[in-house]
Amino acid sequence: MIYDIKNETMPREDLEKLQLKRLRALCERVYANVPFYRKKFDELGVKPHDIQSLKDISLLPFTVKQDLRDQYPFGMFSVPKDQIVRIHSSSGTTGKATVVGYTQRDIDNWGQLMARSFMAAGATASDSVHNAYGYGLFTGGLGAHYGAEALGATVIPISGGATRRQVMLLKDFAPDVICCTPSYALFLAETGEEMGIDIKELPLRIGIFGAEPWTDEMRLQIEKRLGITAIDIYGLSEIMGPGVAIECWQAQNGLHIQEDHFLAETIDPETGEPVGPGEEGELVFTTLTKEGIPLIRYRTRDLTTLDTTPCKCGRTTARMKRVTGRSDDMLIIRGVNVFPSQIESILIETEGLTPHYQLIVERKGNLDTLEIQVEVSDSMFSDEIKNLQRVESKVMKNIKEFLGVTARVRLVNPKEIERSMGKAKRIIDKRNEG
DSSP states (O other), X not given: OOTXXXXXXXXXXXXXXXXXXHHHHHHHHHHHHOHHHHHHHHHHTOOGGGOOSGGGGGGSOOBOHHXXXXXXXXXXXXXXXXXXXXXXXXOOXXXXXXXXXXXXXXXXXXXXXXXXXXXXXXXXXXXEEEEOSOOSSXXXXXXXXXXXXXXXXXXXXXXXXXXXXXXXXHHHHOOSEEEEOXXXXXXXXXXXXXXXXXGGGSSOOEEEXXXXXXXXXXXXXXXXXXXXXXXXXXXXXXXXXXEEEEEOTTTOSSEEEOTTTEEEEEEOTTTOOBOOTTOOEEEEEEESSOSSSOOSSEEEEEEEOEEOSOOTTSOOSOEEOOOOEETTTOEEETTEEEOHHHHHHHHHTSTTEEEEEEEEEEEETTEEEEEEEEEEOHHHHTSOHHHHHHHHHHHHHHHHHHHXXXXXXXXXXXXXXXXXXXXXXXXXXXXXXX
């Protein structure tokens, strides 16, 4: 069953006509109401009426996160402040925070898109949803909350943290669906085992996981340890929040983008030029319907490929492959490009290791070094030293063979790596210390 069958199964020709109509209206709106965009358009010699086809989007300027920081707090808003009913913001831990505002129509649209997302994941109105995304300025908690309510489901707004209590409520309230980050799902399973509660024996059947990159190997770990179907959801606060794209439970073969609301492109992250069909590139979004803070050609830094071939679920929207990493998360170690997700795949496939790891990058002399710290499983913890050394050597060899980079591997005790209530901190970069 499809939540919004008219818009989710629209013929592509009709969908593209709708996208063009909305794109042209968007350009008129931002040119009239957002000085930042009027200046950008004028610098490029572009007027809203120049957009005559979807291909003409290449005439328009890119927007990057720094633009939002430079316009902090409300410089990107396109409506008067009294029309903004909610504000969300990034943490600002790596610079000035990015601020996004929503009109009532934005909030209503977001709820409907999240309801679509829940149903695509296999949820129904009769389900209850354990929502462990953080509430507050982070978009995850309230985005999932309003979407589940729009679907008609029962929401358990547990938010993040208090992990042992969360496990108890999973047992006592018996929800059908859980929403959280994938790394936190594994932490819940681990905590349940400590408490003598096997989550895979509970009624929970669907997990909707996002907010951080994760691999298919981690999906298999989650599904095995929680006894659920693990669904990948994608979103970012600058564009809307969660629900920009999601996998369908029938295929789990790419995330369906809500294309009637978001126009997606993939570009070469170095040149900004479009990449060919099926080629990996940086994902770029234009918000076709947002009123509070509409964005044109926002560079997400996420790397993926787009697929417009039909899906067996019946949806006609383009699918994006699982994000392999962010162009700004890529490590360059002695000239070799490495993504954390590539290392994660090798670690999870190694018997006796857990998905809990950190990458420590340092500079010694003029050379960058990489150390991989990964927890061993409880069963391997009591193993002989020579067996642990054999595993370390095996992982180092596999990383060298498959990724072309030399890394030191250090096995650490179970529970030694700090657990996160939200996004896992995978990279510790010490190159600029001291």
